[in-house]
Amino acid sequence: MNFDLTDEQDQLRDAVRALGRRYGHGYFVAKARAGEHTTELWDEAGRLGYLGVNIPTEYGGGGGGIIELAIVCEELAAAGCPLLLLVVSPAIAATVIARHGTGEQRRQFLPGFADGSLKVVFAITEPEAGSNFHRLGTVARRDGDDWLLSGRKCYISGVDEAQFVLVVARTEDATTGKLKPALFVVPTNAAGLTRSKLDMEIVSPENQFLLYLDDVRLPADALVGDLDSGLPALFSGLNPERITVAAMGAGTGRYAIERASEYTATRKVWGGRTIGSHQGVAHPLAHAAVQVELARLMIYKAATLYDAGRDLEAGVSANMAKYAAGEAAALAVDTAVQVHGGAGMTTEYGVATLLGAVRAGRIAPVSREMILNFVAQHVLGQDKSY
Numbered sequence: 001m002n003f004d005l006t007d008e009q010d011q012l013r014d015a016v017r018a019l020g021r022r023y024g025h026g027y028f029v030a031k032a033r034a035g036e037h038t039t040e041l042w043d044e045a046g047r048l049g050y051l052g053v054n055i056p057t058e059y060g061g062g063g064g065g066i067i068e069l070a071i072v073c074e075e076l077a078a079a080g081c082p083l084l085l086l087v088v089s090p091a092i093a094a095t096v097i098a099r100h101g102t103g104e105q106r107r108q109f110l111p112g113f114a115d116g117s118l119k120v121v122f123a124i125t126e127p128e129a130g131s132n133f134h135r136l137g138t139v140a141r142r143d144g145d146d147w148l149l150s151g152r153k154c155y156i157s158g159v160d161e162a163q164f165v166l167v168v169a170r171t172e173d174a175t176t177g178k179l180k181p182a183l184f185v186v187p188t189n190a191a192g193l194t195r196s197k198l199d200m201e202i203v204s205p206e207n208q209f210l211l212y213l214d215d216v217r218l219p220a221d222a223l224v225g226d227l228d229s230g231l232p233a234l235f236s237g238l239n240p241e242r243i244t245v246a247a248m249g250a251g252t253g254r255y256a257i258e259r260a261s262e263y264t265a266t267r268k269v270w271g272g273r274t275i276g277s278h279q280g281v282a283h284p285l286a287h288a289a290v291q292v293e294l295a296r297l298m299i300y301k302a303a304t305l306y307d308a309g310r311d312l313e314a315g316v317s318a319n320m321a322k323y324a325a326g327e328a329a330a331l332a333v334d335t336a337v338q339v340h341g342g343a344g345m346t347t348e349y350g351v352a353t354l355l356g357a358v359r360a361g362r363i364a365p366v367s368r369e370m371i372l373n374f375v376a377q378h379v380l381g382q383d384k385s386y
């Protein structure tokens with residue numbers, strides 16, 4: 001058993017950390033407040049090759065795996081810049097296309113993922129279906145060689161920044177009449193695709209949208225892979241999604257604990273002692289640090305299994321990692337706010353600005369309850385209640 005990163009992975013971690021710190025949480029919050037995007041950070045990360053670490057070298061990427069992408073997600077978040085677009089674009093969309101796209105789709109899309117010039121967001125959630133993706137109502141119908149997509153999606157992140165959205169729809173299976181999922185790469189400026197921005201209580205430069213698809217006409221080659229690729233393609237994106245979102249959570253937890261530790265190690269309100277010398281202040285922080293570190297262990301275990309091609313085992317670990325990191329990040333940020341006292345609620349100290357994001361991390365992209373359902377069924381052998 002080996003808990004060490006390789007030298008290259010260590011160098012990647014140091015380099016991404018340095019990049020993240022040059023921008024920092026102040027930059028992230030300023031962009032959010034101004035209604036702008038973190039374009040400079042994204043572009044620089046892309047030029048340095050950090051956004052394409054998991055893309056095969058033949059397409060201009062780093063040739064690494066989800067471990068490398070998790071490192072990028074964690075370190076940017078640990079610098080106060082948790083970027084959800086890293087989860088939807090290089091983790092989900094690029095994996096789906098690399099694993100299940102046609103040769104032509106790989107040639108068309110992967111080089112853009114490799115240098116970060118291409119952003120593809122991901123749309124599965126629907127207002128009626130919610131956590132139950134078996135109820136998806138977005139339908140893809142054949143019209144000659146073309147496809148026509150109709151339906152509604154909600155909470156879709158980053159549509160305003162992306163060139164394409166990977167839409168999960170269902171087609172009518174010609175042989176059985178049963179509906180089955182299929183994934184389509186839809187240009188965000190396609191005729192018939194409209195969006196409206198959701199007002200969210202999250203301080204972030206990244207936005208969520210309602211999407212309306214009204215007979216969006218797509219050419220035959222917008223279908224990822226072929227008609228039988230839908231389900232495996234959808235599942236192939238899930239482990240990378242859970243692992244990278246967990247890494248983002250762990251990074252955010254580290255960021256909050258670091259801010260809090262700096263503060264409590266210097267703040268004095270009872271004579272010469274720092275508030276951190278009081279165990280009522282230090283223990284909650286230490287407890288949060290333990291939870292974050294436990295989550296990190298599971299994240300890198302899941303990433304190692306995934307990169308070794310052990311998808312089923314990776315699935316269990318990725319779900320557990322996502323659960324653990326979601327809880328740990330929320331605990332770490334809440335504790336960081338508490339030990340700052342009033343300063344914790346100011347924008348200046350840069351911790352309360354993360355409350356909305358970490359709270360959302362217990363709901364999205366998969367809720368803590370749906371992970372507990374997964375563990376109960378697949379690890380503990382319990383029956384489904386739904």
Ligand SMILES: Cc1cc2nc3c(=O)[nH]c(=O)nc-3n(C[C@H](O)[C@H](O)[C@H](O)COP(=O)(O)OP(=O)(O)OC[C@H]3O[C@@H](n4cnc5c(N)ncnc54)[C@H](O)[C@@H]3O)c2cc1C
Nearest residue numbers: 122123124125130131155156157360364365367369370386
């Ligand atoms: C910030 C943010 C960004 C997002 N970005 C994207 C995106 O880019 N693309 C995308 O497709 N979606 C995105 N989502 C949507 C997200 O994946 C969903 O919100 C999430 O999967 C939960 O679905 P729901 O909101 O419909 O909740 P519901 O399914 O309505 O569930 C409501 C509550 O009931 C619980 N619940 C439901 N069923 C069960 C059950 N069987 N057992 C126990 N508890 C249950 C849930 O856990 C939840 O707590 C985003 C959401 C947020 C908040």
